[in-house]
Amino acid sequence: MKNRALAIPHIVWALVFIVIPICFVLYFAFTDDSGAFTLMWVGQIGKYWGVFARSLKLALIATVICLLVGYPMAYIISRCNWLTQRTLTMLIMLPMWMNFLLRTYAWMTLLERNGIINNFLESIGLISEPLKMINTEGAVVIGMVYNFLPFMILPLYNIMVKIDNSLIEAAQDLGCSFPSVLRRVLFPLSVPGIINGITMVFVPAASTFVISQKLGGAKNMLIGDLIDTYFMGGEPNFHVGSMLSLVLMLIILICMAFMNQDDEEVML
């Protein structure tokens, strides 16, 4: 049943549609309009330093919140009986299967100046002026957490189901308090799930453009928004866009390599 030739269509496909496009990105990032080699776009990265910093900052905040909220969640679900577990994980997956544009749209209507939250707070007399919630960094973080929380919970849950209850009980019998069970048993055993969850939240959060555009407005541009503008906006500039994409790709790949360094199996 061994037949290496069967992989040929796929190899050709991957070369043409994965490798060559990335070469195109490299080409555009280091050439000018006439096609001559230039480093001028590298010099422009500095101009966008603030946007890079904001993207990484907001993505990091969202990832930390997802981890803090998702970890207890995954633990609680993993200790239920199997039927409850199935139901609860299904309920986690359900919003995840809704398109993320619609999930973001839901928050647009909630956070609006005349949205439900403001209306409600005003009607109970808690505020007299509508709060400014949309078009803030906070709104972007909420959007990220809302969109990506399931991607944190599910990998954590998948690893925690495999942790035998008797391990936890044994630790408790031997005199561990719950915090030290957490630190010495649960946490070390769930590291692969944590790494998986962090990458599944951080990568899309750091490179999003829809969430920031719809909930953060023009002031809170992220790196994804810049790339979007340079490719799809009114005055496209593929060179700057490619350079920014290249930097984003490098940042992400470095983060991933750093996180997966003891984990060769991830890439098979």
Next chain:
Amino acid sequence: MKKAFSKIYLSLVYLFLYAPIIVLIVFSFNESKSKSHFSGFSLKWYIELFEDELIMTSLFNTLILALVSSVIATLIGTMAAIGIYSMKKKSRSAIMWVTNLPMVNPEVVTGISMMLLFVAFSSIFGIQQGFYSVLIAHITFNLPYVILNVLPKLYQVNNNLFEAALDLGCTPRQAFFKVIIPEIMPGIFSGFLMAVTLSLDDFIISYFTSGSDFQTLPVTIYSMLRKQVPPSLNALSALLFVAVLAILLISNITAIRKEKAEMKR
């Protein structure tokens, strides 16, 4: 005490996950255009939704695209998995590294890199972006998922099975189709399903590769979000939610029944 705390915590997180969706659905039945003030029950946004030709065409486009791209990705991917399985470790990890790139890379980067290729395509061959370019893009990001679903199944197949089939008079081709393929079928099937879901749900890569003539449903939704959003989008959300709920319920109930049957055995 601990139990109560767990329950409260679970409810709060689920409330956070579902409240926005429930609000969306409630306001799809609103009589007026407002999305914060409910003035009366009406189904008119649903009617408007079904009369919206753009939405209906893009829904159709999305379904066709998901089906065609998943079938092709499953075909190429299954073959690739067998090929990769047969390789030495070094070439295997080199290929997997390239294959996984679209999975690891931020989607925007995959999107714009393919856009650059298709722009070059259209300036050289004069073919505009459209169905074909989105199709290629979807197959490309579906491939790693198919391969990753099929490969583990291949490792589980007992090598003697193939030999036994040959000893019993099968040609290698027969042995392959009658013995190996049925063994790895669950992997092929779950890879296919994953490809369909990813393709249905994809926005970013379709957005960069579709050009202006061909729109998938998510791309249409995105363009609706740019203007004053019509409440028919709420109606669409509600319908999609119900569809997803139905699919998940059916698949879970069948899985639970299966597990129960196995436990009895």
